[in-house]
Amino acid sequence: MRVRFAPSPTGDLHIGGVRTAQFNWMFARRHGGKFILRIEDTDQKRTQEQSLSGIMDGLRWAGLHWDEGPDIGGPYGPYIQSQRLAHYQYWANWLVEHGKAYRAYETPEELELISAARKANGLPPGYDRRARALTPADWARLDAEGKPYVIRLKVPLEGETVFEDMVRGAIRVRNDTLQDAVLLKADGFPTYHLAHLVDDHLMEISHVIRAEEWIPSTPLHVILYQAFGWQPPQFCHVPVILHPSGGKISKRKHPEASISYFIKGGYLPEAVTNFLCNVGWNYGKLDENGEEIQVFTKEEAAAVFDITQVTQTGTKFDVVKLKWLNGEWIRRLSDEDLARRLQPFFEAAALEAPLEVLVQVAPLIKERIKLLSEAVEMAGFLFRPDVPTPEPSALIPKGLTAEQTRAALQLAHEALAALPDFTIAAQEAALRDGAERLGIKTGQFFSPIRVAVTGQSVSPPLFEVMALIGREKVLARLARAIAVLQPTP
RNA sequence: GCCCCUAUCGUCUAGCGGUCUAGGACGCGGCCCUUUCAAGGCUGAAACCGGGGUUCGAGUCCCCGUAGGGGCACCA
Numbered sequence: 333m334r335v336r337f338a339p340s341p342t343g344d345l346h347i348g349g350v351r352t353a354q355f356n357w358m359f360a361r362r363h364g365g366k367f368i369l370r371i372e373d374t375d376q377k378r379t380q381e382q383s384l385s386g387i388m389d390g391l392r393w394a395g396l397h398w399d400e401g402p403d404i405g406g407p408y409g410p411y412i413q414s415q416r417l418a419h420y421q422y423w424a425n426w427l428v429e430h431g432k433a434y435r436a437y438e439t440p441e442e443l444e445l446i447s448a449a450r451k452a453n454g455l456p457p458g459y460d461r462r463a464r465a466l467t468p469a470d471w472a473r474l475d476a477e478g479k480p481y482v483i484r485l486k487v488p489l490e491g492e493t494v495f496e497d498m499v500r501g502a503i504r505v506r507n508d509t510l511q512d513a514v515l516l517k518a519d520g521f522p523t524y525h526l527a528h529l530v531d532d533h534l535m536e537i538s539h540v541i542r543a544e545e546w547i548p549s550t551p552l553h554v555i556l557y558q559a560f561g562w563q564p565p566q567f568c569h570v571p572v573i574l575h576p577s578g579g580k581i582s583k584r585k586h587p588e589a590s591i592s593y594f595i596k597g598g599y600l601p602e603a604v605t606n607f608l609c610n611v612g613w614n615y616g617k618l619d620e621n622g623e624e625i626q627v628f629t630k631e632e633a634a635a636v637f638d639i640t641q642v643t644q645t646g647t648k649f650d651v652v653k654l655k656w657l658n659g660e661w662i663r664r665l666s667d668e669d670l671a672r673r674l675q676p677f678f679e680a681a682a683l684e685a686p687l688e689v690l691v692q693v694a695p696l697i698k699e700r701i702k703l704l705s706e707a708v709e710m711a712g713f714l715f716r717p718d719v720p721t722p723e724p725s726a727l728i729p730k731g732l733t734a735e736q737t738r739a740a741l742q743l744a745h746e747a748l749a750a751l752p753d754f755t756i757a758a759q760e761a762a763l764r765d766g767a768e769r770l771g772i773k774t775g776q777f778f779s780p781i782r783v784a785v786t787g788q789s790v791s792p793p794l795f796e797v798m799a800l801i802g803r804e805k806v807l808a809r810l811a812r813a814i815a816v817l818q819p820t821p
Numbered sequence: 822g823c824c825c826c827u828a829u830c831g832u833c834u835a836g837c838g839g840u841c842u843a844g845g846a847c848g849c850g851g852c853c854c855u856u857u858c859a860a861g862g863c864u865g866a867a868a869c870c871g872g873g874g875u876u877c878g879a880g881u882c883c884c885c886g887u888a889g890g891g892g893c894a895c896c897a
Contacts, residue, residue, distance in 0.1 A: 340897050375896055440895065446896095456823050458893070482895050509824050509893090517895040524897045548825055548870040548892040567828085572891070576832080579890080584890050607833095610846085614834055619860075624845045643827095643834080650832050653847040663860075710858085763856085769843070778856040790858045 333365030333538045334347050337391075337398070340372045344583060345390035347649070350544060351608045353641070355570055356541045356766060357396045358609075361634035365538070365632050367374035369401030371412045372394060372522045379414075390591040394631065408535040413527050420522035423560070425531050426516050432559035433515060435481040436463035436475050446525065457486075458511050480518040485525070485556060487512050493551040498568040499642045505551045513552055529553055529721075541568040543640065544646070545580075556615045568639050569579050574648045575668035581649055588651060594793040598677060598705030601660040605630040611647045613637070627660050645674035658701035667694040674707050681708045683715040690801060696792035711792060714800055719787030719809065724816055726789065729779040732772065737780050740770055744781050745810040753804040754759075756795040763795075784813035 337353040337765045339345065348637040361368035369391070373379045388403060400406025408657035410416060427433035438459075447457040463769075466474075466485065474481070494504040515526035522530070532540060547569050575581040575589075583589040594604050606628060607624055609615055617625045655703070662670065677686035697710050713719050728737045747762040748754070767777040782794050785806050791797055798806045 342897080372897065378896065395842090434897095438895095441835060443895085451822080451896070454822085457894080480895095484895095485895095503825075505825070511893075514895050521895085525894070528897090534826075543891095544826070545891055546897095571827085574890075612833090618845085620847085627864095645827050647834090650847070653833065656847055657858090697859095700858060749825095762855090767822060767856090774856050776856095778875055782857060788857090792858085794856060 333358050333364060334368060334536055335506055335539050335541055336368040336532070336535065336537050337396075338368050338372050338531075339372040339387055340378070340601075341374065341380055341387060342375070342378045343380055343383055343386075344592055345387045346583060347589055347591055347594070347608075348392055348581065350390065350591055350604070351573060351611065352541065352543055352570060353391060353395070353396050353610050354672055355568075355613070355639070357585065357635075358630065358634040358637040359539065359541060359568075359639055360399075361631070362637045362651055365476065366399040367396075367537060367645075368406070368537070369398040369411065369619070370525065370535070371402055371415045372527065373462050374413060374524065374527050375522060376519065380779050384412075386592075390595075394605055396605075400500045401705060401731050403695050413522075413531065416527075416531065417520065417522070417665070418526055419517065419530055419534065424522065424526060426779070427485070427515070428483060430503075430559075431486070433485050433585070434464055434467065434605055436512075436514075437479050437481045438463065438641065440521065443641055449816045456509075461512050464512070480512045482518050483516040484512040485515055487552070493554050493680045494562070495550055495554050495567055497547075497550075498566055498640050498691075500547075500644055501567060503547065503550070506552075510555070512551075515556075517631050525556065526551060532565060533557075533560070536658070539568060540641070541570060544569045544572050559747050560763075571612065571644060571646050574646045576648045576650065578648075588649070595704075598703035598707075599654070599658050600661045600673070600704070602614045602629065602655065603661040603733060606633075606661070607654045607657050609633045611649065613641060614643075625814070627657065655702045658700075663698050663706070665694075665698070667691050667698075670694040670698060677705050677708055678715060681712060683708070683712055685715045689714070689800070693792075696796050700792065710790075713786050713788060713791075714797070718805075721816060722783050722787060722813055727780045727813055727817060729776045732776055732780075734812075734817050735819065737771075738814055740766075740777055741780055741784060741810055741814045744777070745769065745814065746800075746809060748803065748810070749807055750779060751803075754760075754799060755797050759795045759798060759821050780813065781810070 335356040337356050339349050357367050359365070371384060372538060384402065391398070400408060400411060402411045424433065428435065442619060443459060445459055450460060451457045454535060463484070480625055488507045490507060492506045494502055494503050513525050514628055516522055516759055550567055553562055571579050575586055581589045587593045609630065615625060615628055619625050666667050669690055671687055671694045674694065675685060675687060693711050693714060698705055701707050701710055724734060732740070743766050744763060747766050748759065751758045763777065767774045770777065778794055780790055783789055785801065
């Protein structure tokens with residue numbers, strides 16, 4: 333079995349594209365087939381130069397590796413459509429010669445007028461197939477005038493076209509609702525309809541797994557296959573991904589439509605692919621409590637992937653659930669692995685965070701962050717030379733006066749300074765004892781210490797943090813906080 | 822406007838004629854744990870779009886509404 337993902341290099345990789353690619357990838361894995369990457373750059377106006385590498389980087393980030401593609405080649409290459417123009421031109425002309433397609437000489441402006449006129453007369457908009465009446469003699473004359481032409485498919489005027497979709501069953505449409513679609517444009521480039529179909533045939537694609545938006549043009553493709561006398565592939569149309577507000581998620585309006593949003597945002601590829609498995613499909617394995625397993629790899633999913641079980645409804649993209657899943661995956665990472673993935677985010681924040689320190693920080697923040705990027709906010713102070721001098725209001729906990737807080741900090745300073753070893757256990761023993769002697773709750777005692785030492789009211793566990801910072805800095809910061817709370821005479 | 826697809830908790834979904842007083846997850850509420858924040862444990866509220874059929878029996882099949890989505894380019 334051979335499947336392909338065939339994006340257009342018109343910008344960032346779309347999250348819906350990732351899901352489509354992933355379903356293709358899983359299908360290939362499940363059936364021991366090949367997953368092919370093909371680039372559909374037949375629109376000269378929209379093609380962007382760097383988009384190709386961006387798409388490949390995105391797929392690699394997601395771990396969706398292809399067996400044949402533009403960079404690695406393969407037996408059916410080339411895998412970039414702009415390098416395959418001769419094929420499309422040959423087959424377009426073949427259709428004309430066999431009476432399955434025809435030349436049409438209308439300009440885009442003329443087409444617009446035709447469409448508008450039809451609309452005005454209560455007819456469906458589109459082309460009225462007038463060029464079907466042209467003879468080869470007419471073509472010669474118009475060619476002599478230097479008029480450019482397109483090649484259009486001769487769609488049957490009557491009857492209906494039916495195809496079997498593996499996720500939706502039979503889909504049928506009346507042929508008179510179809511257009512004589514353009515196959516070859518005036519610039520000699522093919523349209524999607526021609527190019528993808530010729531390539532799918534030549535590349536021996538067995539299953540076309542693509543987004544739902546292609547359903548309306550699939551009958552056209554079936555007619556094209558019939559015109560060629562080729563065996564059509566199996567069609568599998570997967571639901572589109574919707575924005576929570578409804579409607580297709582688009583790169584233009586929604587930043588989260590691009591995969592780079594997730595890469596930069598601190599999402600793990602494991603979480604993103606895991607999440608994508610459950611939008612439009614369901615892993616469905618149960619754990620020992622009879623609950624569905626939520627956290628699984630795409631390899632595990634591929635082992636049981638069944639394209640016929642793909643959902644038929646458009647699905648909203650719930651970033652909140654993705655975040656939860658991302659947290660789950662972060663917690664499953666080893667300290668070393670997490671440290672390595674965290675480093676670029678500290679770098680991006682202009683903080684020098686050595687790996688050997690990050691390895692120690694990792695277990696402290698692992699269950700406190702949902703995104704890698706949140707680590708900077710949570711633990712960035714560990715890598716800054718100093719923290720801001722706290723405000724008195726931030727220092728004083730609920731239930732204590734300024735004077736009580738000052739006394740508490742004083743006691744903390746003394747207790748910590750007196751410790752023979754600045755270990756976590758020693759700190760904890762001393763400080764718990766301190767709270768008892770002060771007659772206040774540990775929470776009330778630790779709060780001002782936390783603010784003084786970390787500059788934050790929320791932080792990783794206090795003793796671990798203080799051990800990392802070191803006694804000297806901790807005492808200095810405590811002293812400074814005590815000074816802040818000194819009553820003004 | 823025309824064509825196509827779809828319809829279970831707020832969201833993602835399980836269900837493929839009886840085992841459904843409809844299951845799970847996220848989110849939300851409560852309780853517990855607790856040095857903050859989390860994480861974790863227990864627990865609660867929350868859905869079969871409406872109407873007709875078919876059938877002994879319908880969330881599950883059919884039809885009609887309605888709603889949502891997609892498509893109608895010399896873009897993919």
